[in-house]
Amino acid sequence: MGIVLRGGTIVTAVDYYKADIRIEGEKIVAIGKEIILPEDRILDVEGHLLLPGGVDVHTHFDLPVGNTATADDFISGTQGAIMGGTTTIIDYATQFKGQTLKAALANWHAKAQGNCYVDYGFHMAITEWNDDIAEEIGWLSQSAGVTSIKLYMAYKNFLQVDDDILFQALVKSKQCGVLVCVHCENGDMIYNLVKRYRSQGNVTPYYHPLSRPIVAEEEAVYRIIALAHAAQSLVYIVHLSSNNALQIVMKAKCRGNRVYAETCPQYLLLDESYYSKDHFESAKYVISPPLRKKENQDFLWRGLHDGMLDVVATDHCSFNFHGQKDAGLHDFSMIPNGIPGVENRLGLLYTYGVVPGKISINTFVNVTATQPAKIFGLFPRKGTIAPGSDADIVVWDISDVSVISAQVQQQRVDYTPYEGFQQKGKALHVFLRGQQVVQNGNLCDEDPKGIYLLRKLI
Numbered sequence: 001m002g003i004v005l006r007g008g009t010i011v012t013a014v015d016y017y018k019a020d021i022r023i024e025g026e027k028i029v030a031i032g033k034e035i036i037l038p039e040d041r042i043l044d045v046e047g048h049l050l051l052p053g054g055v056d057v058h059t060h061f062d063l064p065v066g067n068t069a070t071a072d073d074f075i076s077g078t079q080g081a082i083m084g085g086t087t088t089i090i091d092y093a094t095q096f097k098g099q100t101l102k103a104a105l106a107n108w109h110a111k112a113q114g115n116c117y118v119d120y121g122f123h124m125a126i127t128e129w130n131d132d133i134a135e136e137i138g139w140l141s142q143s144a145g146v147t148s149i150k151l152y153m154a155y156k157n158f159l160q161v162d163d164d165i166l167f168q169a170l171v172k173s174k175q176c177g178v179l180v181c182v183h184c185e186n187g188d189m190i191y192n193l194v195k196r197y198r199s200q201g202n203v204t205p206y207y208h209p210l211s212r213p214i215v216a217e218e219e220a221v222y223r224i225i226a227l228a229h230a231a232q233s234l235v236y237i238v239h240l241s242s243n244n245a246l247q248i249v250m251k252a253k254c255r256g257n258r259v260y261a262e263t264c265p266q267y268l269l270l271d272e273s274y275y276s277k278d279h280f281e282s283a284k285y286v287i288s289p290p291l292r293k294k295e296n297q298d299f300l301w302r303g304l305h306d307g308m309l310d311v312v313a314t315d316h317c318s319f320n321f322h323g324q325k326d327a328g329l330h331d332f333s334m335i336p337n338g339i340p341g342v343e344n345r346l347g348l349l350y351t352y353g354v355v356p357g358k359i360s361i362n363t364f365v366n367v368t369a370t371q372p373a374k375i376f377g378l379f380p381r382k383g384t385i386a387p388g389s390d391a392d393i394v395v396w397d398i399s400d401v402s403v404i405s406a407q408v409q410q411q412r413v414d415y416t417p418y419e420g421f422q423q424k425g426k427a428l429h430v431f432l433r434g435q436q437v438v439q440n441g442n443l444c445d446e447d448p449k450g451i452y453l454l455r456k457l458i
């Protein structure tokens, strides 16, 4: 017995057509007309879009920061994900000083296992490098299913690595076929600007973006592309926030450099005006890179439209306003960086990208599911609707209108940066490997069904 989704319109990165989907077990087994067998359960999805489950390749769940940890762990984070139509996440397992990569990965597996409502994989964020760590890269990619690593060019004295390490990691990753993801901001520049603002008594969140100017991002993007070019390595730029940085990426792509770039809903939809001089509420928007001037947004949308930006991920890294963000009440540099959003990615992109025609529905699917699956070694199992692919399917109700609000969100954090934003369309039903996990917009009251995904080299 199978399940047939009947009467919907299938959307992939390249197609838009009306057909039925037949699911058997965990897989899509047939697409077309007259594919219903006698015992099948039929779900009428007439009038709805059928999207491949979203793939969010940038989350931080259960991440310790200072003496606190992100508000969302794998349970609440992946509940948010699934309610928003995302069926796969790749979280940043993070190596802390003195840890082997094997220990760091085991730590992340312990956090996630049995707690995920979506399928999940890990990148490995590396904060310390030596010959032994370098040797572990091969093990990660060949035996542990972790085919991407991350390095930070910012967060001095915490996560930041220098050019020597960046270069060595790029060379080693190239040898192993591993993709290097990079947080691009000049951490030393930022360190000094923060020091200067604090010494002047300028300590409100207003000074957060001033201490992390666009040029800090622009320079770092240029530098990592140069290093990757010299190392003949691929590179993936996470959370690109500005037109200046995009221009560098575009030049590199046009030259033929293999560079991928990701942006996030917050950079497409929110801007610098959220940082006020007199309201500590601004702490809710303290993220790195910071929100930019509004004029950047059109360029980022254009970048998605033109294929110069490859992926939209959330960088979901949530901290409560009360009790976490307020650690920086008298010093913006003590505000834990990050915002929630894993629940809102598809809704926001659809409402503010597809509906006004900034991106096509195919581009929407491409940047939220297909490209992330391809770039991170999950395609065609994930990221598309095709026979043989996992039956991760979102029945998207285009007629629904709602308002985003912390009061009704699944994410376990006391605010949302998108409070009051109208959303058009929603994930009405969601299937994860053939099992219905969201029904009529409600989480099916069952145990977490997500499994760990061993990713392939690309």
Ligand code: URP
Pocket: 060, 183, 286, 287, 288, 289, 315, 317, 337, 338, 339
């Ligand atoms: O502010 C942010 N983005 N926090 C999460 C960590 C990172 O830099 O990706």
Ligand code: ZN
Pocket: 044, 045, 046, 047, 048
């Ligand atoms: Zn319906």
Ligand code: ZN
Pocket: 183, 238, 239, 288, 289
């Ligand atoms: Zn980052």
Ligand code: ZN
Pocket: 058, 059, 060, 315, 317
């Ligand atoms: Zn991040």
